Amino acid sequence: MKIGHIELPNSLFVAPMAGVTDRPFRQLCKRLGAGYAVSEMVTSRRDLWTSLKTSRRADHEGESAPIAVQIAGTDAAMMAEAAAYNVDRGAQVIDINMGCPAKKVCNRWAGSALMQDEALALRIVDAVVAACAPRNVPVTLKMRTGWCQAERNALRIARAAESAGVAMVTVHGRTREQGYKGEAEYETVAAVKAALRIPVVANGDIDSPAKAREVLQLTGADAIMVGRAAQGRPWIFREIAHFLATGELLPAPEVQQAKRWLIEHLGDHYGLYGEFAGVRSARKHIGWAVRALPGGEDFRSRMNLIESCEAQVRAVNDWFDQLAHTHRLLPAANEPFIEKTA
DSSP states (O other): OEETTEEOSOSEEEOOOTTTOOHHHHHHHHHTTOSEEEEEEEEOOGGGTTSHHHHHHTOOTTOOSOOEEEEEOSOHHHHHHHHHHHHHTTOSEEEEEEOOOOHHHHTTTOGGGGGGOHHHHHHHHHHHHHHHGGGTOOEEEEEESOSBTTBOOHHHHHHHHHHHTOOEEEEESSOTTTTTOSOOOOHHHHHHHHHOSSOEEEESSOOSHHHHHHHHHHHOOSEEEEOGGGTTOTTHHHHHHHHHHHSSOOOOOBHHHHHHHHHHHHHHHHHHHHHHHHHHHHHHHHHHHHTTSTTHHHHHHHHTTOOOHHHHHHHHHHHHHHHHHHOSBOOOTTOOOOOOOO
């Protein structure tokens, strides 16, 4: 699997998710089997580049290659400038956001709203490719199947993007109108894959090893991208890799192993955000990790009142140690919890 000249270790990707795929989370997913991870979207507005929020999103210190940065905006010149800015700061791949369905993004005609204006979308693609090509940096594109059910134009945009020099296209199998509701459809992804020579990545509702194999078979895609299913379960990538290679399900992680991964992640997280912001933004990651476990919701409520990193780590450590007394393994994907037996 290659993006332009960049060779990847495998074809399992972490989807860019605002507020989630910061550097610590990307690194965790890579350690647990993902071959590629894209940053949270970075604004193309120059006046916001020095803000704390954007500077954290553009922080790649110690991150394993390849470093991929997603940029978002509506002006071709600004997007080209943003691409160059991020390349200067370590980006090895630039991804254009044409898939985010969030209202605050689409109301500014960015993200998936660009699919309503194909001429503007392609001016942006042309400008970003022109800025990155002299630096030998591949440009990729992430989009939806279209704006709405009546106008699914992903195939048309994907063909034009390939002609403009884009090195890879990712398609989420929903329209902007759907948001994250309903079920993803993969016919459009398959049509894009059949029409293009560059790699095509399938995204949407991939939440288990079996679903990963099904989507690959349905679409013929070169890779799959996992988003929400990795929240609280970042080891899903190693589970998928094992299943695709052997046809067998990998045993679920031991409770104590999952605890160690989570505590390591928290340490990296605090290092990026500091005490005040770190303890608060870590709550969602802890909440995702415990939500399906016995007593998880009660622990989550108590944990949300903790105000220091040290106390938060101690609470997580103690809670998982208690869980390990009755449960050796975590539940497998989409399976009930099995208590420890004598």
